[in-house]
Amino acid sequence: MAKIGVFICHCGENIASKVDCNKLATSIGEHPGVAVALDYKYFCSDPGQERLKKAIKENNLTGVVVAACSPMMHEATFRKACAEAGLNPYLCEIANIREQCSWVHTDYDMATQKAMEITRSMVEKVKRNNKLQPIEVPVTRRALVIGGGIAGIQAALDIANAGQQVVLVEREPSLGGHMAQLSETFPTLDCSQCIMTPRMVEASQHPNIRLLTYAEIESVDGYIGNFQVRIRMKARYVDMSTCTGCGDCITKCPTKKISSEFDCGMGKRTAIYTPFAQSVPNIPVIDKASCTYFKNGKCKVCMKSCELNSINFDMQDEFIDLDFGAIVVATGFQVQDNSVYGEYGYGKYKDVINGLQFERLASASGPTSGKILRPSDGKEPENIVFIQCAGSRDCSKGVRYCSKICCMYTAKHSMLYAHKVHGGIAQIFYMDIRAAGKGYDEFTRRAIEEDKAAYFRGRVSKVWQENGKLMVRGVDTLLGKPVVIAADMVVLATAMVPQPDAKDFAKTIGIGYDEYGFFNEAHLKLRPVESSTAGVFLAGACQSPKDIPDSVAQASASASKVLALFSKDKLEREPVVASNNETTCAGCWGCVLACPYNAIEKKDILDRSGKVIKRVASVNPGLCQGCGTCVTFCRSNSLDLAGFTEKQIFAEVMAL
Amino acid sequence: MTGTDALKHQLEKSTGNDYNFCYQCGKCTAGCPAGAFMDSPPARIMRLVQAGFIEEALKSEALWFCVGCMTCTARCPQNMDIAATMDSLRALALEKGLVSESKSKKLVNAFHLSFLKNVRKHGRLEELSLVNSYKLRTRSFLQDASSGVKMIKSGKINPLHTLTGKGGVKEKEQIEKIFAASEQESHLDVPKRRPVKKQFTPKAPFSIKPGMTIGYYPGCSLSGTAREYDISVKKMCSLLGLHLKEIEDWNCCGATSAHATNHKLALLLPARNQALADAQGMEIVLAPCAACQNRQVTTRKTLIESHELRQEVRAITGIEPTCKAQFIGVTQLLEAMDPEEIKKRVIKPLTGLSLACYYGCLLVRPMDDMGFDDPENPLKMEAIMTAIGAKPVDWAFKIECCGAGLTLAQQPMVEELTHTITKNAEENGADAFVVACPLCQANLDMRQGGMRKRFGDVKEMPVYYISELVAIACGANPAEVAVGEHFVPALELVSKL
Numbered sequence A: 001m002a003k004i005g006v007f008i009c010h011c012g013e014n015i016a017s018k019v020d021c022n023k024l025a026t027s028i029g030e031h032p033g034v035a036v037a038l039d040y041k042y043f044c045s046d047p048g049q050e051r052l053k054k055a056i057k058e059n060n061l062t063g064v065v066v067a068a069c070s071p072m073m074h075e076a077t078f079r080k081a082c083a084e085a086g087l088n089p090y091l092c093e094i095a096n097i098r099e100q101c102s103w104v105h106t107d108y109d110m111a112t113q114k115a116m117e118i119t120r121s122m123v124e125k126v127k128r129n130n131k132l133q134p135i136e137v138p139v140t141r142r143a144l145v146i147g148g149g150i151a152g153i154q155a156a157l158d159i160a161n162a163g164q165q166v167v168l169v170e171r172e173p174s175l176g177g178h179m180a181q182l183s184e185t186f187p188t189l190d191c192s193q194c195i196m197t198p199r200m201v202e203a204s205q206h207p208n209i210r211l212l213t214y215a216e217i218e219s220v221d222g223y224i225g226n227f228q229v230r231i232r233m234k235a236r237y238v239d240m241s242t243c244t245g246c247g248d249c250i251t252k253c254p255t256k257k258i259s260s261e262f263d264c265g266m267g268k269r270t271a272i273y274t275p276f277a278q279s280v281p282n283i284p285v286i287d288k289a290s291c292t293y294f295k296n297g298k299c300k301v302c303m304k305s306c307e308l309n310s311i312n313f314d315m316q317d318e319f320i321d322l323d324f325g326a327i328v329v330a331t332g333f334q335v336q337d338n339s340v341y342g343e344y345g346y347g348k349y350k351d352v353i354n355g356l357q358f359e360r361l362a363s364a365s366g367p368t369s370g371k372i373l374r375p376s377d378g379k380e381p382e383n384i385v386f387i388q389c390a391g392s393r394d395c396s397k398g399v400r401y402c403s404k405i406c407c408m409y410t411a412k413h414s415m416l417y418a419h420k421v422h423g424g425i426a427q428i429f430y431m432d433i434r435a436a437g438k439g440y441d442e443f444t445r446r447a448i449e450e451d452k453a454a455y456f457r458g459r460v461s462k463v464w465q466e467n468g469k470l471m472v473r474g475v476d477t478l479l480g481k482p483v484v485i486a487a488d489m490v491v492l493a494t495a496m497v498p499q500p501d502a503k504d505f506a507k508t509i510g511i512g513y514d515e516y517g518f519f520n521e522a523h524l525k526l527r528p529v530e531s532s533t534a535g536v537f538l539a540g541a542c543q544s545p546k547d548i549p550d551s552v553a554q555a556s557a558s559a560s561k562v563l564a565l566f567s568k569d570k571l572e573r574e575p576v577v578a579s580n581n582e583t584t585c586a587g588c589w590g591c592v593l594a595c596p597y598n599a600i601e602k603k604d605i606l607d608r609s610g611k612v613i614k615r616v617a618s619v620n621p622g623l624c625q626g627c628g629t630c631v632t633f634c635r636s637n638s639l640d641l642a643g644f645t646e647k648q649i650f651a652e653v654m655a656l
Numbered sequence B: 001m002t003g004t005d006a007l008k009h010q011l012e013k014s015t016g017n018d019y020n021f022c023y024q025c026g027k028c029t030a031g032c033p034a035g036a037f038m039d040s041p042p043a044r045i046m047r048l049v050q051a052g053f054i055e056e057a058l059k060s061e062a063l064w065f066c067v068g069c070m071t072c073t074a075r076c077p078q079n080m081d082i083a084a085t086m087d088s089l090r091a092l093a094l095e096k097g098l099v100s101e102s103k104s105k106k107l108v109n110a111f112h113l114s115f116l117k118n119v120r121k122h123g124r125l126e127e128l129s130l131v132n133s134y135k136l137r138t139r140s141f142l143q144d145a146s147s148g149v150k151m152i153k154s155g156k157i158n159p160l161h162t163l164t165g166k167g168g169v170k171e172k173e174q175i176e177k178i179f180a181a182s183e184q185e186s187h188l189d190v191p192k193r194r195p196v197k198k199q200f201t202p203k204a205p206f207s208i209k210p211g212m213t214i215g216y217y218p219g220c221s222l223s224g225t226a227r228e229y230d231i232s233v234k235k236m237c238s239l240l241g242l243h244l245k246e247i248e249d250w251n252c253c254g255a256t257s258a259h260a261t262n263h264k265l266a267l268l269l270p271a272r273n274q275a276l277a278d279a280q281g282m283e284i285v286l287a288p289c290a291a292c293q294n295r296q297v298t299t300r301k302t303l304i305e306s307h308e309l310r311q312e313v314r315a316i317t318g319i320e321p322t323c324k325a326q327f328i329g330v331t332q333l334l335e336a337m338d339p340e341e342i343k344k345r346v347i348k349p350l351t352g353l354s355l356a357c358y359y360g361c362l363l364v365r366p367m368d369d370m371g372f373d374d375p376e377n378p379l380k381m382e383a384i385m386t387a388i389g390a391k392p393v394d395w396a397f398k399i400e401c402c403g404a405g406l407t408l409a410q411q412p413m414v415e416e417l418t419h420t421i422t423k424n425a426e427e428n429g430a431d432a433f434v435v436a437c438p439l440c441q442a443n444l445d446m447r448q449g450g451m452r453k454r455f456g457d458v459k460e461m462p463v464y465y466i467s468e469l470v471a472i473a474c475g476a477n478p479a480e481v482a483v484g485e486h487f488v489p490a491l492e493l494v495s496k497l
């Protein structure tokens, strides 16, 4: 005979103001099988939990329903309390009468009525609950960090310094990401390369970090603690074990006119190249698409020039299969393609550039060795117009969101310009100045007050060329007047957007993404560095536009999550998995096709002589995520989901 | 609802805007050709409406400087229709009598009133009677007197028509019904506008082959002041082997004046043409005037969307428009013929002629309706000019507004606008303009003398119609296509090629 205890929480006023908890307790108390029904102000509090435990013991309860907030909030709390009182935790269920009732209704009587229905249906379910045991799985203590920008490097170093193994995968030939391209960084104006390079070197030499550059993730299988990952090592055509990075091949390569990705098209590189001088590792790759040998079968100059015989044109992509316990995704961002702004002439006029290109101009390692010179004729610009929100906050051409960093980097650009070009005038069109952060507002004020940046509040409508000048027609909305400025150069503060392949990548890893392609966190406020897939964490600008301090902070937070995971030998998983009744299974394989996690295999049933008498579906509890899709597909009703059996669900529905 | 709320609501209904969406970025002001002349430039007008100062917006002088170029609307990041706000405010101001007493308003209003009165009477515009009636209202008899005389001499304005009304529409009572209907309160709501991604995806070109007969809608200007456009279009078509069939008993599309002052009128006038073209079995109708084409195209779209409007047109004309007929411009026609087909017919390539292809506003905006060419950097006219051997220059002002319909009312402003346009064309190496719109032609050509005198820093630049140049390249005698009748001498440049 079932003896169910029902515990109705007021949640302060949250529930009690809309639901008559006392009345609910009285009437549910009369429901068949309910041994005790209590209401209380806060069941999640210590005294509340004590009441619950006491009632379990006193009444020898066989099941518990807590009518309270969402199970997302306190299911774990109450199940733990039950366990402490000697009740199998899976005999405790939550009836959500807050989010699904009191918060969304205004009529007191009707809300009370609905709370009654929700609670009753849970009581009917719990009557049919079985005792379950959590599944234990081992943890592979090795972390995979994908993306070698500042976020990925930071996460890898933090995990490695705590003594755990890390594999850091970067798809470009070198570590560094965008930070390696920057000149000086706000809000302190320290040189980006100076603070970045030591980190890159440290990561590459760390005994606990295995660095795989020019590599990509081919596939990910498994689950938290037990991921199986296949990594594609793209053919470099240079033998990493023998190459010393002397650079002879690079100097000799006759194919020299390739637009450099690292210099955002403002510099040139050879076909065999390292992206920049301080590349880590300092080992070149051959860009197959531009190499003369690969195109017409002639050249091999690099091969001849290499004294160590490190060049190998026959190299093929290789695959590495590794197991991991956790994954940190740190794949960063891209800047938006500004050619969508026909009216700004990006792509048409050479001297209209974007913010990242300006970084390369201002960078000591850049194509102009840090001098601010116009791309068109190499002259020093007497004035520069900066256009903020170029692509951000503009859903007609770009993206709706604010890229968060461009107000700051534009202020930085105006300062760098003022420091490098005496008498240079920076004129900035902006919609709002968003400079919230430690030292940030002070920084933008400094640009205005000390470095004399002239700010105009308003957007620009058109940029055109006249008499060798770029004419910028904008507006000063504070004066309510249109403004025309003749400029030597125009810099667009381009939007930060997700990597172009972000959505496909997310599918490979099995994580969610938002409407733009930024990866989704499990909870924006409370679980900002976890993805919705257990064991996969997020760091840096792949989750949302971020500056360096935020990227680094998130990376360290991800690392600490990984380390917490690695602090255990075994993981407990919810026992909510499907199981198959092999005697009734007809072997139609509908479930095999339906399972989104590939958790169902075909299994042979043998007779004593070892002859196959039947093939049936068999669920791998390690892979099953408990989604229940297979159950609905099974024609012979052989599959069922622990904790959510058909019997339980029907009882729940019928009680309504 | 307070009075202010009611007015705002009315504006939201007639424009589709929700004024909360304007985030005051100012891009509309930044791009507005008339922004520098306005007391409250477009962004401020939008703010006045948003904040509920409707009366101040209604009294603003800015309304009477707006040329309806739609640059603001095309570039608004929040997809607000600023141009429609200007139109609606203007109509509302007139309706409520809440207009500024300034000179500019009087001038523009006088122009629109004269224009519409003229159309109401004749069904089409009789241009001299327009000029006269406008001048009577504004007492500016001397302005343009010399151009008027030149026009009468060249037959562009027929003074007899003014007396007899001979060139007008036959079914005059239908026109009267249209005007009467547009004086009633309008129930036509505009679909709601919300921020959206604006992406240019070119429409598939039509296909027109030599030997085909297509509809023809000359509109008022081609039967009047832009006579040489009419002549050259006809010549060009015959050289390309096309036959034109004029829409029988067509009426004026209402042009800027209806559009700027009365939303309903601006739909009903073109809708009658649509109904006639449909009933006369036309599928493609050439409307060489960009303003007419623009009105016809946008009206056709509304007709397709609005059952109510179709019924209204039926009540007036007895025909329910099927909207089978599509109105295209000359550039589109030439594109539809395929530049290769045109190349084959070139007898006298215009080698060495450096041209600034000028599109103005109405050929590219609104993007969704007109959209056969990139709205920020259209290139289709260039393709045709290249096909006939001329050399189009790369320049920056091909889609800037020339002042359009305000040529008479806001002459100083129009001069400033055409000055910047001409200067940029000259600087980029153009010897002449090529246009596909009589309004553009008038502003760049007729106003050029005055403009050059005022600024003194631009050279003389002939302004050709695209049809003139194509016809000449295909063998027409320049004099035959009336190139000699332009204000800026244009005959010599093409004759010496």
Ligand SMILES: Cc1cc2nc3c(=O)[nH]c(=O)nc-3n(C[C@H](O)[C@H](O)[C@H](O)COP(=O)(O)OP(=O)(O)OC[C@H]3O[C@@H](n4cnc5c(N)ncnc54)[C@H](O)[C@@H]3O)c2cc1C
Binding pocket: A146, A147, A148, A149, A150, A151, A152, A169, A170, A171, A172, A175, A176, A177, A178, A179, A182, A184, A185, A186, A187, A215, A216, A217, A330, A331, A332, A333, A334, A335, A355, A356, A357, A359, A405, A409, A412, A499, A505, A539, A540, A541, A542, A546, A547, A548, A549, A551
């Ligand atoms: C113009 C400009 C100026 C800036 N100035 C400043 C400044 O002054 N101060 C400041 O704090 N911030 C600044 N920032 C912001 C700063 O660049 C970012 O905060 C930072 O680079 C984010 O680091 P990240 O590691 O998340 O991403 P990224 O730097 O983008 O690194 C991501 C890495 O992942 C790799 N990757 C991507 N996809 C894959 C894949 N599928 N597999 C393997 N590897 C992959 C990429 O190749 C890259 O190396 C600026 C940004 C811009 C655009």
Ligand code: SF4
Binding pocket: A238, A242, A243, A244, A245, A246, A247, A248, A249, A250, A284, A305, A306, A307, A308, A309, A310, A311
């Ligand atoms: S020449 Fe040989 S050793 Fe030197 S960088 Fe090139 S591949 Fe490496």
Ligand code: SF4
Binding pocket: A252, A253, A254, A255, A270, A271, A272, A286, A287, A290, A291, A292, A293, A294, A299, A300, A301, A302, A303
């Ligand atoms: S084969 Fe020739 S082109 Fe290719 S990387 Fe080597 S030197 Fe350069």
Ligand code: SF4
Binding pocket: A388, A389, A390, A392, A393, A401, A402, A403, A404, A405, A406, A407, A408, A431, A432, A433, A434, A493
């Ligand atoms: S950070 Fe500043 S410039 Fe960048 S999108 Fe936001 S408001 Fe615009």
Ligand code: SF4
Binding pocket: B021, B022, B023, B024, B025, B026, B027, B028, B029, B042, B043, B046, B072, B075, B076, B077, B078, B079, B080, B082
């Ligand atoms: S461009 Fe649009 S959003 Fe910006 S001020 Fe004008 S109406 Fe408002």
Ligand code: SF4
Binding pocket: B028, B031, B032, B033, B034, B035, B042, B065, B066, B067, B068, B069, B070, B071, B072, B073, B082, B083, B086
């Ligand atoms: S339609 Fe043209 S003139 Fe009128 S407000 Fe808009 S941009 Fe200015």
